[in-house]
Amino acid sequence: MIEPRIVKGFRDALPQEEHLRRQIMEKLADAFALQGYEAIDTPTLEYTETLLGKSGGETEKQIFRFKDAGERDVAMRFDLTVPLARYVTMHRDELALPFKRYHIAKVWRGEKPQRGRFREFYQCDFDIVGSDDAMADLDILMTAQTALVLLGVPAFVIEVNHRGILLGYLEQLGIAQHNTEILRSLDKVDKLGWQVVETELLPLISAEMIAKLKDFITPASDAWATIAKLRNLMGDHASLLVLENLFRQFKALDVAHFFTVNPKITRGLDYYTGMVFETFLLDDRALGSICSGGRYDNLMALYSKNPMSGVGGSIGLDRLLSAENILSQLNISERLRMMIYAPVDLAKVGALMRMLRDLGVVVEIYPGQKKVDQQTKYALRKGARLGIFVEGEGYTLRKFVERESLKDLSLEALIAHLKEHYLA
Incomplete structure (x- = not known):
């Protein structure tokens, strides 16, 4: 007799949980569609070179990769953004550009399972491809905020940054040659703590530089105070002006209370180039980000000589469902x-x-x-x-x-x- 078991990091869904998940997915799909995003789908399996690009980096450690029956090197998608880049490249003549899409589907990552983090999970992605205008960044951030409000998610904050700000500061400090390693390490501060990150950085840069970085990424009392602090440290950097303009628009739209600046947010995936963001529940930050994303201007260049800019976000459905204290507050109507x-x-x-x-x-x-x-x-x-x-x-x-x-x-x-x- 075979013992019934589940692979570590994977889960069964009982009917009640799956019913709730489906309701949330329908609610999010409606929210995305009402803001002009169109639904697409892509295959679970892609060629490994499609997912990894020219170099695997951190991503290669996370993917489920194997040889199929034809000895082809394939892997299961680890997110929905890289397949989108391949999709747009292959179908760009059939799409209206800029292309606004949403995609709600499972992805797979071979990372360490923990609360709210699994090896198989749903992502609810929304992206704009084909525009490098800052209005596209604003659209994505407003879509994230609107979708979470319509869903009934209580007391959350969207923390925004621009990768160029930290990259500019690293160049100013003379340690830009370690950009990739430093950004990956700083992305782990919330998950692993500063002491672990400091240990990772010491072989690369001096203790003095680490202290300056720690001060740089520590937010001030509010968004505008943080922007002022960053300006004092690095002047009117172009990336900082982009961030400042976003917050002026939040104020004009009367949604500034949903957003703040967090200089340490870089996003762990290598393809982000500009604005980046993560979203946290105010009373359960330890759960991790429930919605994140950013701008990726170079991703399409892996698949085409005519690259396009992109910006997008993703709502972590399974992580949201693991926050038991908010499930009763979601705007979900249960059928009789x-x-x-x-x-x-x-x-x-x-x-x-x-x-x-x-x-x-x-x-x-x-x-x-x-x-x-x-x-x-x-x-x-x-x-x-x-x-x-x-x-x-x-x-x-x-x-x-x-x-x-x-x-x-x-x-x-x-x-x-x-x-x-x-x-x-």
């Missing part, structure tokens, strides 16, 4: 679920079921003739709030939560009661 106890008159029951389903009620017949207690237990396990007995000319409505029953109801009285008390 009912069960009809094992009936005798199927024709009468069929008409009732059609009427209930037209009202948006999830209704099913108990499959088999069992004792009432067993049927009730089944209904409760399925999340039903109500049960119906079809008895003679009338109906009995059993309310599971209230532990009471309404007997001898006509069809008209039954439907009227449901509309008044459960479907209003």
Whole structure:
């Protein structure tokens, strides 16, 4: 007998969890579509060279890679952005540019599993490809904020930075030759702590430089104070002016309270080049970012001689679902679920079921003739709030939560009661 097991970092989804996930995905898809983004899909498997580009870097350590039956070197997608770059390159003549797309699908990363972080998980991506204008950056950030508000995510902050700011400061300090290693290390501060990052940096740069970096990436009291601090350290750098302009636009749009500046955000993936952001719950920062992204101006150059700029974001659905304290606050309307106890008159029951389903009620017949207690237990396990007995000319409505029953109801009285008390 084979022992049933699940590979580390992977999970089964029970019906209740999957139902909630599907509702959230539908809500996000509607939010993206209302802001002009179009749905696409790409294959789970890509050629490894497509995913890794010219050099694997940190990404190569995370992908699930193998040889297929034809001895081709393939890998499972680790995000939805790199496949998008390949997709746009192959279909650019068929797309309206700039191309705004959303894609909600599973991705796979071979990283260490922990709370809110799995090896198989959903990403909910939204991107604009074909525009290097700062308005595209603003569009992505506003889409992230709008989608999270529509979903009902409580008390969150979107922390924004520009990779060019830190790169400019590294050049000013004379340590730009270690750009890649330093940015990757700084991206781990929230996850691993400053002491671990400092240990990583010591073989590369001096303790004095590390101290200056620590001061540089430490935010001030608010966004504008942080921008002023950065200007004092590096002057009117072009990347800092881009960031400052974004915050002026947030103020004009009356959404500035959702955003702040965090100079240490760099994003771990190598393809980001400009504006970057991460989103945290105010009362559960340890959960990690629930929505992140940024600008990637050079990614398309891996696949085409005519590259295009891109900017995008991704909502971490599984991480959001792991935050149990906010699930009850999400703007998700649960459909009324009912069960009809094992009936005798199927024709009468069929008409009732059609009427209930037209009202948006999830209704099913108990499959088999069992004792009432067993049927009730089944209904409760399925999340039903109500049960119906079809008895003679009338109906009995059993309310599971209230532990009471309404007997001898006509069809008209039954439907009227449901509309008044459960479907209003």
